[in-house]
Amino acid sequence: MSPSMLATPVVVEENKKYQMGVKHLCGNGLTKVPSKYIWPEPDRPIFTKSDNLIKPKQNLKLPIIDFAELFGPNRPQVLRTIAEACETYGFFQVVNHGMEGDVSRNMIEVCKRFFELPYEERSKYMTSDMSAPVRYGTSFNQSKDNVFCWRDFLKLLAHPLPDYLPYWPTSPSDFRSLAATYAKETKEMFEMMVKVILESLEIDGEDDEAAEELEQGSQLMVVNCYPPCPEPELTLGMPPHSDYGFLTLLLQDDVEGLQILFRDEWVTVDPIPGSFVVNVGDHLEIFSNGRYKSVLHRVLVNSTKPRISVASLHSFPFTSVVKPSPKLIDKRNPPRYMETDFATFLQYVSSREPKWKNFLESRKIDHRLII
Numbered sequence: 001m002s003p004s005m006l007a008t009p010v011v012v013e014e015n016k017k018y019q020m021g022v023k024h025l026c027g028n029g030l031t032k033v034p035s036k037y038i039w040p041e042p043d044r045p046i047f048t049k050s051d052n053l054i055k056p057k058q059n060l061k062l063p064i065i066d067f068a069e070l071f072g073p074n075r076p077q078v079l080r081t082i083a084e085a086c087e088t089y090g091f092f093q094v095v096n097h098g099m100e101g102d103v104s105r106n107m108i109e110v111c112k113r114f115f116e117l118p119y120e121e122r123s124k125y126m127t128s129d130m131s132a133p134v135r136y137g138t139s140f141n142q143s144k145d146n147v148f149c150w151r152d153f154l155k156l157l158a159h160p161l162p163d164y165l166p167y168w169p170t171s172p173s174d175f176r177s178l179a180a181t182y183a184k185e186t187k188e189m190f191e192m193m194v195k196v197i198l199e200s201l202e203i204d205g206e207d208d209e210a211a212e213e214l215e216q217g218s219q220l221m222v223v224n225c226y227p228p229c230p231e232p233e234l235t236l237g238m239p240p241h242s243d244y245g246f247l248t249l250l251l252q253d254d255v256e257g258l259q260i261l262f263r264d265e266w267v268t269v270d271p272i273p274g275s276f277v278v279n280v281g282d283h284l285e286i287f288s289n290g291r292y293k294s295v296l297h298r299v300l301v302n303s304t305k306p307r308i309s310v311a312s313l314h315s316f317p318f319t320s321v322v323k324p325s326p327k328l329i330d331k332r333n334p335p336r337y338m339e340t341d342f343a344t345f346l347q348y349v350s351s352r353e354p355k356w357k358n359f360l361e362s363r364k365i366d367h368r369l370i371i
């Protein structure tokens, strides 16, 4: 090793500071983004100046699904809109979903209070063990990322809830009860959505194996905290990624930041108060044999407002093998993805910098190569 490759004590100290997260870093007031968070120019967001504010370029109105309409005469039309949204955007927004406003507001609010706790309290949950029931951390994959993201997170395994709840944070004192209510209600919403998704794929049935497996499946809640950033045009809250699960139900506060890749352009999703953003995950892309798209998304930060989001990732049990639904496969539609399990995914993401859609790409079968 050349002497220049040896980390000096100053560099080691700096790195330790970044491992403590963005909230900690911002504690003493920052006027510039440290180089550790500066993304290469082509990966940076495009901001334009309007209304004297620097804003992301373009906003996108995702298809809005009124869940209440599924229980009336418009059901076939709503199912078609869901299918089109999953094929075109991989995303839609849901209103009238049945969750009381208090449940989601309380969740955002108690998560805000969690991130305001002293670092010593938050860091009790810091671990590099990807299978830990609770994991506090920063960036995307802090042990692998070369450039860091402007984000701290708290990850909570949530199903089966009685197995995991005893590990969840006890501070703030109402955290467990409010987050548990939220977890149960998002799980119910997910189960309702599974039925709708299977119907939109025209593969719903009486004793559907997939729906039953998903009901017993995994749930991971990811609470994201994006503190205000002095130079938001230089960094990202989250890098481009797709979600590994079947569906993600995303709750955000009223601060915009989520962008999705649509026709090769990054577009910002307009938050609708009280709504959920729902997106197709890798497992649903595989299960639908490529009909529904797990789309890349990323997060921008801003210079004035902190942002909190809660992504609830739902899928098959961690022990299941995910494959294209046999009901969607025939001679003309051969399987386009290899069977995959969760262990393979974990091994893949912990062995490299998890960026873009690498994992899903690695599961694709190229039929041109099969003669």
Ligand SMILES: O=C(O)CCC(=O)C(=O)O
Binding pocket: 222, 224, 238, 243, 250, 252, 257, 258, 297, 298, 299, 309, 311
């Ligand atoms: O904060 C957001 O809007 C998106 C979060 C996200 O993509 C994730 O947690 O995977």
